[in-house]
Ligand code: FAD
């Protein structure tokens with residue numbers, strides 16, 4: 001293979017401010033960045049055809065929102081994995097893929113030994129290395145920076161774990177890597193932050209930012225923070241300081257329309273499942289093969305689809321735009337009511353997609369108007385145009 005090693009300048013980022021630090025530009029694949037970068041060239045439809053054999057069906061409401069898929073499931077591990085983000089389906093699946101010989105390495109991300117929130121991408125070759133990558137590093141992570149090590153390590157079959165922007169870049173260059181087989185296990189991703197932005201988010205939102213070890217935006221409309229001593233803190237979405245948080249989210253994530261990781265073979269998140277369960281989307285036969293590795297270790301619950309998100313999503317537009325912050329006791333009350341009567345299961349997932357796509361559409365329109373038409377995929381335009389948007 002003709003692989004040119006480059007000395008890459010750390011700040012060589014063709015996407016400039018919109019760079020999500022996916023890691024591609026730290027490798028010799030920098031030469032493909034203009035085509036591969038999710039924030040420069042939006043070509044999800046072509047990549048869907050490459051990965052799944054066809055584009056999503058825009059007239060099918062489930063595909064419009066959740067991408068090409070064979071089926072979905074809501075499940076959790078019968079024996080949750082200690083220390084994982086949820087029940088550890090991603091980590092245990094990756095270990096199984098290695099142990100059964102399906103792959104000979106797993107691209108995943110551990111924490112920096114000095115800071116649990118600073119990501120350290122690796123090509124894991126042992127179950128212990130994969131286990132050490134469990135739990136989210138809720139910051140932009142340069143997962144693809146290890147790509148140049150693949151041939152040096154003699155890796156032929158790889159399982160890559162990552163979020164949407166990393167996977168779009170990986171799919172674009174996958175034919176160049178020279179692998180015999182590539183499996184992709186994705187997670188949904190939204191509202192990611194730089195390490196500095198994370199600090200700002202924690203300081204504005206948690207009562208004890210220094211002791212947070214884990215957090216998640218949950219389906220009960222609250223952020224659940226877990227602290228070092230095991231204490232749980234719950235903060236209602238509707239009480240967030242939107243004025244400050246607008247500044248905390250990375251510009252890449254404010255320009256992203258691939259919340260559900262459209263190009264992975266299998267996606268594992270939680271947003272489409274009932275509260276307390278994980279959610280999976282099997283996109284193609286490779287995804288099915290991955291899912292089968294852990295199927296027997298899971299218990300299942302039916303996928304639900306309840307309520308109507310549209311009114312809440314429409315009201316949220318002005319709320320966010322004007323940076324309205326309401327007192328915490330009111331926010332808790334709103335949260336309780338919305339949790340009782342609000343959207344559930346797939347309808348909650350649609351509420352979250354609608355709200356984020358609208359916000360991001362307006363962000364791109366206001367900051368990069370000349371790129372709006374090309375950058376926003378057709379499915380996202382169809383979703384956003386169900387709503388009345390501010391004229392400016
Ligand atoms: P674990 O077994 O704990 O494994 C976690 C895996 O995530 C590890 O393999 C690790 O390599 C990988 N990982 C950790 N941090 C990163 C990172 N920064 N970039 C790339 N890969 C990483 N799901 C939703 O349904 N809705 C969301 O809005 C949502 N937002 C997310 C935002 C981020 C930044 C991340 C990383 C994930 C998000 N997820 C979201 C996915 C969800 O939080 C869980 O990761 C998923 O359900 C898997 O849980 P688990 O217990 O099986 O994972």
Ligand code: SF4
Pocket residue numbers: 013014015016018019020021022023024025026033036037038039165169
């Ligand atoms: Fe390069 Fe990735 Fe940043 Fe795009 S997002 S500029 S491909 S490092």
